[in-house]
Amino acid sequence: MKRSERNDTGFSLFADALTPGPYQCFLCDEEDVIGEDGLCDRCRAKLKYCPNPNYLAPLDGIAIGLQYTDEISSAVMRFKKNGQKEYAGFFTQYLSVPDDWQADILVPVPMHPLKKWMRTFNHTELLASYLSHSTGIPYSSKLLFKTRFTYEQKKLRDPAERRRNIRGSFCCDPLVKGLRIVLVDDVFTTGATVYECAKVLKQAGAAKVYLSAVTSPAH
Ligand SMILES: [Zn+2]
Known part of the structure; x- marks a missing residue:
C-alpha cells in the first residue's frame, strides 16, 4: 500500500x-x-544512530537521533520540500527530550512567513507538534520568529558565511524569560541557525536552551 x-x-x-x-x-x-x-x-x-555531536554555548544540551545518510537526506527532502507531511510521524520517533532537561516548552526553529507561505507549512512546527503529542510537553510557534528572509543555509558552504547570513534574523517574545526551552529542528549541521536562535532566547532571559533534532552528519 x-x-x-x-x-x-x-x-x-x-x-x-x-x-x-x-x-x-x-x-x-x-x-x-x-x-x-x-x-x-x-x-x-x-540505520545509524548518531553519537551526540559536540555543542557550544549558548546551547545547554543537544539530542540527535540519526546519522545523516543519503537515505535520510532524501527522506528529509520529501518531507520538507515535497510536502509529504506523513514524514512528521516517521521522524518524530527519532526525536527525544531527556528528562533531566526538565523542559517547559518545545519551540520549532522558525521559518520566515514568506517561505512558509511558499512551502505551505513549516516542517519543524509539525515535528514540534508531534513531539509535544508524544512527550506531553507543550509547544509554541509563537515565541520565536524569523523576521528577515535569508539565503538557505545549505547553499552556503563556509561556516562563517552561514553565521553572517543568519545573524540578526530572529526575534522572540519576552515571555520566554525563565523558561527551559527545547528547540526542535530536522537537521543539525554547523548549528549556525540554532546557535543564533539560542542567543536571542538567552538574551531575552530564557533559563536554558536545548536542541532536539532528527539527524546530524557525524562530527
Ligand atoms: Zn526500506
Missing part, C-alpha cells in the same frame, strides 16, 4: 494497521513487510 493511500490520522504511522500490507517503506519507498517504525528490514539494518 502506498503511503499516500493510508488513512493517516496524523500521530500514528500505521493508524490503519488492520488493513493488510505490504506497506511502503519510508526510506526506500519499496512495498514490503514494514515494522511499526515504518521501515523494511533492509533499511532498518542500515
Whole structure:
C-alpha cells in the first residue's frame, strides 16, 4: 500500500494497521513487510544512530537521533520540500527530550512567513507538534520568529558565511524569560541557525536552551 493511500490520522504511522500490507517503506519507498517504525528490514539494518555531536554555548544540551545518510537526506527532502507531511510521524520517533532537561516548552526553529507561505507549512512546527503529542510537553510557534528572509543555509558552504547570513534574523517574545526551552529542528549541521536562535532566547532571559533534532552528519 502506498503511503499516500493510508488513512493517516496524523500521530500514528500505521493508524490503519488492520488493513493488510505490504506497506511502503519510508526510506526506500519499496512495498514490503514494514515494522511499526515504518521501515523494511533492509533499511532498518542500515540505520545509524548518531553519537551526540559536540555543542557550544549558548546551547545547554543537544539530542540527535540519526546519522545523516543519503537515505535520510532524501527522506528529509520529501518531507520538507515535497510536502509529504506523513514524514512528521516517521521522524518524530527519532526525536527525544531527556528528562533531566526538565523542559517547559518545545519551540520549532522558525521559518520566515514568506517561505512558509511558499512551502505551505513549516516542517519543524509539525515535528514540534508531534513531539509535544508524544512527550506531553507543550509547544509554541509563537515565541520565536524569523523576521528577515535569508539565503538557505545549505547553499552556503563556509561556516562563517552561514553565521553572517543568519545573524540578526530572529526575534522572540519576552515571555520566554525563565523558561527551559527545547528547540526542535530536522537537521543539525554547523548549528549556525540554532546557535543564533539560542542567543536571542538567552538574551531575552530564557533559563536554558536545548536542541532536539532528527539527524546530524557525524562530527
Ligand atoms: Zn526500506
